[in-house]
Amino acid sequence: MQALLFDVYGTVVDWRASVLDELRALGRARSLAVDWEAFLAAWKGCYTPGLERVNRGEVPWMTVEQIYHEGLARLLPEHGVTGLSDADVEHLVRVWWRLRPWPDAVPGLARLRTRHVIGPLSNASFAGMVRLARFAGLPWDCIITAENAGLYKPRPEVYRTAVSLLGLNPGQVMLVAAHNYDLRAAQAEGMPTAFVPRPTEYGPRQATDLVPDGAWDVVAQDFLDLARALET
């Protein structure tokens, strides 16, 4: 395997716990009585419809930050949050650049990097992935995101653009993801696949992506387990 590309939100970083911590800290600082779990569920709920509008061509390219900013502008007053400045809102949108990696992620990536080119293949913005890598210490060789294709996963153009930028054939580039839909799209493009479940990505009652639902080439417990599997 020449290169490994990684989904990031959920697969590499624990976005839910990280964002919840910041929302709750904001609530304490401003004495806001908000159900932040429900707020985050609604906010994260803007993501897929936003991407789909871009993929259907209903709107020109929008970064996830723009999608989350739009969502926030609607959700804050709905949840009774008022009085935030534009700078406060911008800071809150950029919480998606301040996410904690799962405990195995950084040591696993460092080990995988000794044998493979590694990079994200995320629906994040390019700038967002650059900032997240600096925040979380992710030792990527390069950053590739949906923004490089102008479309969002699971559109095949995203995987094709990444393989082309790496100067490789699809069979030389493995996608690593905690989400079956992403692996399915990569496999359809001829890429090898590794499923690394993250059973608490959506919290303690997560019901999706607990098990592989396709013929993935590797199923690993975490990134260190993935490294061991690829070394044998």
Add this chain to the structure above:
Amino acid sequence: MQALLFDVYGTVVDWRASVLDELRALGRARSLAVDWEAFLAAWKGCYTPGLERVNRGEVPWMTVEQIYHEGLARLLPEHGVTGLSDADVEHLVRVWWRLRPWPDAVPGLARLRTRHVIGPLSNASFAGMVRLARFAGLPWDCIITAENAGLYKPRPEVYRTAVSLLGLNPGQVMLVAAHNYDLRAAQAEGMPTAFVPRPTEYGPRQATDLVPDGAWDVVAQDFLDLARALET
């Protein structure tokens, strides 16, 4: 300054000495009597005309590896070099992925990275920059090349694409280069500029780019000097 983008061939790495070493080693191994300095001058001479054909739209996108491969296929027999296998030729083209950084480059980049997002903005292929970064230990936050724009420097689209991917305004992204033509194009796009002369890039008799010929924001002796200048 939020981000610094660097020209690479000449500015970050000493391509001439690195490629000459490999050519001479090939000559010794195959007992070839070739004037390798002249050979390299001719080979490097394929570069600018190749890029210009792409920029004029006369040919579809070609990576620099493709341009150098074409040039090599013509130059090898002209210089009496025969008997190389396809794998030999491919290995030789990829010498552009195995270039030594100038002595100040890696420590300078590491120091600049503590305060700024750093990345290449090279006419190299994306894959070539990824491989060179691994070979030379260049601590980039991200890789951006002409391939991301589908055109070559000094076309303005290349600088605009880079600034857009970084999610910044041109005034927040400095171009660092040893070549005045590159800085001129960046400045025309509103980017701050830093000139770091590399007076032996073309060997001991270099006659170009020895001095700044524009109103660049910073003129520095090397990357450590640049770091000091940006810290004050």
